[in-house]
Amino acid sequence: MTTVLTIAAVLITAVALALGWDRVRVIGRVALVAGAVLSVAATVGVQVNRISGAFPALDKSGISAYGSEIVEVPVSGHGMSVPMYVYLPAAYRNNPAERFPVIEALHGYPGTPKTWLGKLRVQATLDGEINAGRMAPTVVLFPTQTPQPMLDTECTDLRGGAQSETFLTVDVPAYARAHYRIRTDPAAWGLAGYSAGGYCAANLLLRHPGRYAAAASLAGYATPGIDVGDGSQLTTNNDVWRLRHLPQPAAALWVGWAADDRGSAAGSRHLAAAVHAPLALTTAMVAHGGHSSAVWRQMEAPAFDWLSAHLAGPLS
Amino acid sequence: MKLTGIPLILLAAVVTVVAGAALVRWWSRGRLTRVVGVLLVETLAVLTVGLAVNRHEEFYPSWQALGGDTGTATHTGRVRAGLLDAHLAAKSFTWRPSGYPAWHLAGPPRVTLPADYRDRPAVAFPVVLCLGTDYARTGEAVTVTMSPTSATTPADLLALALELRRDLRVTGSGWVVPAGPLGSSVVSAGLGTAGRSAADVPPALAAPMTLPSAGVLT
Numbered sequence: 001m002t003t004v005l006t007i008a009a010v011l012i013t014a015v016a017l018a019l020g021w022d023r024v025r026v027i028g029r030v031a032l033v034a035g036a037v038l039s040v041a042a043t044v045g046v047q048v049n050r051i052s053g054a055f056p057a058l059d060k061s062g063i064s065a066y067g068s069e070i071v072e073v074p075v076s077g078h079g080m081s082v083p084m085y086v087y088l089p090a091a092y093r094n095n096p097a098e099r100f101p102v103i104e105a106l107h108g109y110p111g112t113p114k115t116w117l118g119k120l121r122v123q124a125t126l127d128g129e130i131n132a133g134r135m136a137p138t139v140v141l142f143p144t145q146t147p148q149p150m151l152d153t154e155c156t157d158l159r160g161g162a163q164s165e166t167f168l169t170v171d172v173p174a175y176a177r178a179h180y181r182i183r184t185d186p187a188a189w190g191l192a193g194y195s196a197g198g199y200c201a202a203n204l205l206l207r208h209p210g211r212y213a214a215a216a217s218l219a220g221y222a223t224p225g226i227d228v229g230d231g232s233q234l235t236t237n238n239d240v241w242r243l244r245h246l247p248q249p250a251a252a253l254w255v256g257w258a259a260d261d262r263g264s265a266a267g268s269r270h271l272a273a274a275v276h277a278p279l280a281l282t283t284a285m286v287a288h289g290g291h292s293s294a295v296w297r298q299m300e301a302p303a304f305d306w307l308s309a310h311l312a313g314p315l316s
Numbered sequence: 317m318k319l320t321g322i323p324l325i326l327l328a329a330v331v332t333v334v335a336g337a338a339l340v341r342w343w344s345r346g347r348l349t350r351v352v353g354v355l356l357v358e359t360l361a362v363l364t365v366g367l368a369v370n371r372h373e374e375f376y377p378s379w380q381a382l383g384g385d386t387g388t389a390t391h392t393g394r395v396r397a398g399l400l401d402a403h404l405a406a407k408s409f410t411w412r413p414s415g416y417p418a419w420h421l422a423g424p425p426r427v428t429l430p431a432d433y434r435d436r437p438a439v440a441f442p443v444v445l446c447l448g449t450d451y452a453r454t455g456e457a458v459t460v461t462m463s464p465t466s467a468t469t470p471a472d473l474l475a476l477a478l479e480l481r482r483d484l485r486v487t488g489s490g491w492v493v494p495a496g497p498l499g500s501s502v503v504s505a506g507l508g509t510a511g512r513s514a515a516d517v518p519p520a521l522a523a524p525m526t527l528p529s530a531g532v533l534t
Contacts, residue, residue: 010358018350021343040358044366133439133522187516213509250509252489256527258386260377273533277504280489284527287387290377294384298527302390305524310490313456313519 002046009039066090066127070117073179075143077171078163082144084172085113087123089130091137091314092181099181100139101188101311103304104172104212108195109152113142119293120194125300134301135308139182143172145200152226155200156237159229168200169208188312191215192303194296195264199224199239202253202271206242209249214310216254216303218296222267243274252310254303256284258295282306319379320371328367332360393523395440398484404434411460413479420467425476427484428459430520442517443480443491443508445473445499457517458486470501477502490518 013036020032063069067090075084092100105122107113116122122140129135145164146153153164177184189212193201198220205215222239235241253275257268268283275281284302289295317324339353376382408428416424430441446461460480464473480486491508493499499510509516 010355014354014358015351017354018347021350036354036358040362044362129525134524136519136521185516187512250503257530258381260381262374262377269530269533272530277506278509280506283530283533285388285530286527288378288381289384289386289388290381291373291375292381292384294381295386298386298388298390301525302527305521305526309487309518309521309524311518312516315515 003043003050006039006043006046010036010043013039064123064127066131067093068123068127068130069093070123073175075167075172075175077174078166080144080147080162080164080167080171082147083113084144084175085117085142086176086180087126087138087140087142088180089126089137089139091130092139095137095314095316096181098137098314098316099183100137100314101190101308102173102176102182103138103140103190103192103307103311104168104201105140105142106145106155106168106191106193106197106200107142108193108197109146109154110150111195111197112149113144115293116142120297120300122300125297126304129301129304129308134305136311136313138304138308138311139176139180141172141176143168145197152196154196154224154226154228154237155204156224156226156228156232161229165204165207169204169211173211183312183315185312186211187213188315189213190307190311192218192307193220194218194299195220195291196225198255198264199267202239202255203237205251205253206239206249207236209251212251213312214252214254214307216307217256217268217271218299218303219257219261219264219291220255220268220271221264222271240270240274243271243276243279248276248279250278252280252282254282254284254306256286256299256303258286258289258291260288261291261295264291319367319382320374320377322371325364325367325371328360328364332357332364335360388527391526391528393526395438395485395523397437398482398486400483401434401437401485404429407431407433411483413483415475415479419472419476420465420469421472422463422465425460425462428461429484430456430458433458433485436520437485438522439520440485440487440523441520442487443477444514444517445477445491445493445502445508447494447498455514455517456520457492457514458484459514464498468498470498473498474501474505477505477507487518487521492517 017032017036069088071086147162153162155164157163157165191201198217201215202217205212224233255268255272257264335357410424411427412424442457444457444459492512493502493508493510495511503510
């Protein structure tokens, strides 16, 4: 709808510019040009937003053909109050005695959890994998990682700023424990993420092995690429530094990237090369596709299958 | 011409400027010329900026990538049947594989299968390795109970694990391994984690979808 509106605006301003030019004075001409430029900018903005899923419009939540459900809930804590989306598998309603494993799925920057639901079609992927028996019924949480859309937290606790790491590792799990029938033991908790969220997933696993058993990084990075405020982007929030200087946890890590996505490929390779026992590593590589949703969509099913095989299953 | 190359961006910029100049030059030739010209220049300007941004951010490094082609197939595997699958009569049996005498155990291991092992030929089952004599059935897992001796080494336990993967339809990860040095080789091989409880095993699953591995990393 906004696409049609903005394209209509471009056409109208172009016609107005062409036809009105000879009838107005300088101020009028400036206004005509400004109108044309603004309408083009708006069109580009809407399309970029559509491609990146940065600020998608809210769509209806609902129950899928497989019986799974996406619900939106508000989660607050440590200065953050943001929406979270929750995937409840069909088995959640059908097997009321079972408690389910949990995956926290983290979005990229700029972005919101809605990118998972829209562009990355995660509900259909999860439905398909669970229905095929390649993945156990799992509750998947899609939290928002930042209090402001244009603030890049990289899921860290920014010194004097947003406490995203604490929010994601304490407040989100607490909310899930209080509201959903889930397993609360770390063996049943995993992390996933694409792009910046891939860095988040690997970094939070390495920093909190007592809370999570496995993580999957889809086209992620080895460093946050921001200034955390305490220099930790060079040390304890730098995954290669962590792997080289600190004991590695008994956990499992899936790292996937596209060979032609230079930034992610280099970071992921550094990260993967530094892993040793007891941390277990699985790598996955697609030939090309860049830093794009086509690559992440293709990685989704393999990554979620792998996660499910490394997390404790549903428990009655 | 490369999608992220300077030549393409320069070409787009030059064409934009030429189109802009042409629009000014022929501005008085009629209303339709103006409308078409304005739209053309706008489109070319957006295209040029888009190419430059894509080069800088490396979203789509190639024309293939722009088309959503990853040049890679996702593989859906099949669970490999165990050598003993066709011969299993009992839910619990004494396991005497060919390699067993070399493992320095006090006796042959005892294997207990999940109740639905034979009914679900498409799934692989997780494994619980137990030391001692307790071979209670543990839900969805294949339980192997063995009595090591002082001569049993971590390498012996790994050899047992690999033999188990040939003989039965078991997973390649997520095993519950006994805590302590004896399980260290099995953990190092990526088969499982030491010191977890039997409730922590992953579910029995069909073969996962996989992508090619990146191979050896340096």
